[in-house]
Amino acid sequence: MTxxxxxxxxxxxxSAALALARGGVEVDLYLPAxxxxxxxxxxxxxxxxxKIDGFDPSPLPAVVSPEAVLEDSRGHRLALDLDGIRIFRRRDFDHALVEAALAAGAVPRRIKAERLERVERGVRVVAGGEGRVYDWIVGADGARGLSRRSLGLPPRGDSVGLGGSLLGIDPGLDWRRLVLAFPGMADSYLWIFPRPGGASVGIAYTPGRLTDAAARAALDRFLDDHLDEGWRDLPGPRYRYPIPVFGPWTLEAVRRGLSRxxxxxxxxxxxxxxxxxxxIRYSLLTGLWAAGSLLAGRPEAYAERLESELREDMEKAGRARDLFFEGAIGRWALPLSRAHPGIRKVLSDLLACRQPYTGLRRRLLGAAVGLPTSRTHTPCGP
Ligand SMILES: Cc1cc2nc3c(=O)[nH]c(=O)nc-3n(C[C@H](O)[C@H](O)[C@H](O)COP(=O)(O)OP(=O)(O)OC[C@H]3O[C@@H](n4cnc5c(N)ncnc54)[C@H](O)[C@@H]3O)c2cc1C
Known part of the structure; x- marks a missing residue:
């Protein structure tokens, strides 16, 4: 057995461990203690x-379909319905998914993997002084994890999230509202996401296009504008963390991984x-696709799946990013959406991940001239 x-x-x-265990594969899940x-x-x-068979997150505490307000650097504001978005505390979400995988038969190894060694027809995972040999490894240990390091791959496609979790927020404030702001600084955006027990706040940006100091100052101004004075003293972790985005480096890295x-x-x-x-969505899906390829006995099909499911749409997302953040589309997106219900609906579908980038331009043009605005297809497969 594999x-x-x-x-x-x-x-x-x-998601990979859950799908593999449900498929009858012997799977060890390495986790930090x-x-x-x-x-x-x-x-x-x-x-x-x-799409994740065997996982039901509906009992988890979450903020569901929050009311959203979008703002741009020219003072335009837009209230938007973000129907179909669910905001979890990551600890709850990850824990529930791992528990589902263990219930399906995955074996927990509550220790971080320390080294990967190539052996004949397999890979040895060394952790806590012990080595175990596997036919295949699913590398799901993040942007700077052992899997990439052992393949000699530096982190690529790094956008950055700088921000924090604010806990114990004044319950008198309206914390059901999600705020997204586009400060007109390269490809950055700012957010306040309400979630159980507090809020996640931050700024996403690309180093090289914006300095950390400028990003931090923009975030402070944004939070001063939106939160009560004492927000700086609220407990909760603060961080600067990579968000590795899809690019030409993605398939290259995946193919190199498969060869090892x-x-x-x-x-x-x-x-x-x-x-x-x-x-999160793409992490869940790639976990499922990796498991599916292993269960089908065709691990190499994983790269093909990634290419056919994601490449075209993500390339379009990259181009849309430049148009949205640095072109006329971004400058006019909020006032146009305010004035035009059809365009507003497209923007709402895009932010709630119901509108793929493929077909977006056609749908926007259709909306602008008053054609029906149904979305092109459900993103990412059946
Ligand atoms: C500030 C910020 C805000 C974001 N907001 C959103 C959002 O609202 N929605 C969204 O969809 N995405 C968001 N993202 C992106 C999202 O967090 C990631 O894309 C997603 O968590 C990736 O999931 P993953 O399972 O690949 O990796 P991770 O979630 O990073 O999980 C990797 C796991 O591997 C473990 N690990 C590491 N090394 C080892 C080892 N050697 N052995 C065993 N285990 C190991 C880690 O402890 C960790 O638990 C955000 C990112 C940031 C930085």
Whole structure:
């Protein structure tokens, strides 16, 4: 029987381990002994969740379909319906997914993998002084994890999230509202995401296009504008963390991994959306696709799947990012959406991940001239 080690218990590792265990594969799941809260907004489009057979996140505490306000640097504001978005605390979400994988038969190894060694027809995982040999590894240990390091791959496609989780927020304030702001500084955007027990706040940007100091100052101004004075004293972790986005480096890295019996998934593969920097959905899906290829006995089909499912749409996302953040589209997006219900609906579908980039331009043009605005297809497969 095939033996697989999954490194990492985030969305990519959890979904891969769950699908593999349900498929009858012997799977060991390597996890840090004390998993922490991943710095992350925790927003997940609901339509992706039913794709994970054997996982029901509906009992988890979450903020569901929040009311959203968008702002741009010229003072335009737009209220938008973000129907179909569910915001979790990552600790809850990751823990529930790992528990589902263990219930399905995955074996927990509550220790971080320390070294990967190539052996004849397999890979040895060394952890805590012990070595175990597997036929295949699912690398789901993030942008700077052991899987990429052992392949000699530097982190690529790094956007950055700088921010924090603010806990114990004044319950008198309106914390059901999600705020997204586009400060007109390169490809950055700012957010306040309400979530159980507090809020996730931050700025996403690309180093090289914006300095850390400028990003930090923009975030402070934004939070001063939106939160009560004492927000700086609120407890909760602060962080600066990579968000590896999809690019030409993604498939290159995945192919190199396959040649060494490692299927890179999620942030380890760099699959986040270059425009929204949304990564959870793609981590869950790449975990499922990696597991599916192993279960079909065709691990090499994983790279083909990634290419056919993601490449075209993510390339379009990269181009849309430049138009949105640095072109006329971005400058006019909010006032046009305010004035035009059809365009507003397209923007709402895009932000709630119901509108793929493929077909976006056609739908926007159709909306502008008053044609029906149904979306082109459901993103990312059946
Ligand atoms: C500030 C910020 C906000 C974000 N907000 C959102 C959002 O709102 N929505 C969204 O969709 N995406 C968001 N993202 C992106 C999202 O967080 C990531 O794309 C997603 O978490 C990637 O999942 P993953 O499973 O690949 O990796 P991770 O979630 O990073 O999980 C990797 C796991 O591997 C473990 N690990 C590491 N090394 C080892 C080892 N050697 N052995 C065993 N385990 C190991 C780690 O402890 C970790 O648990 C955000 C990112 C940032 C930085």
């Amino acid at each position: 033996r697989v080690a999954v490194l990492g218990g985030g969305p990519a590792g959890g 004390r998993p922490g809260e991943k710095p992350c907004g925790g927003a997940v489009p609901e339509h992706v969740l039913p 019996r490692i299927l890179l998934t999620g942030d380890a593969a760099a699959v986040a959306d270059p425009l929204t920097r949304e990564g």
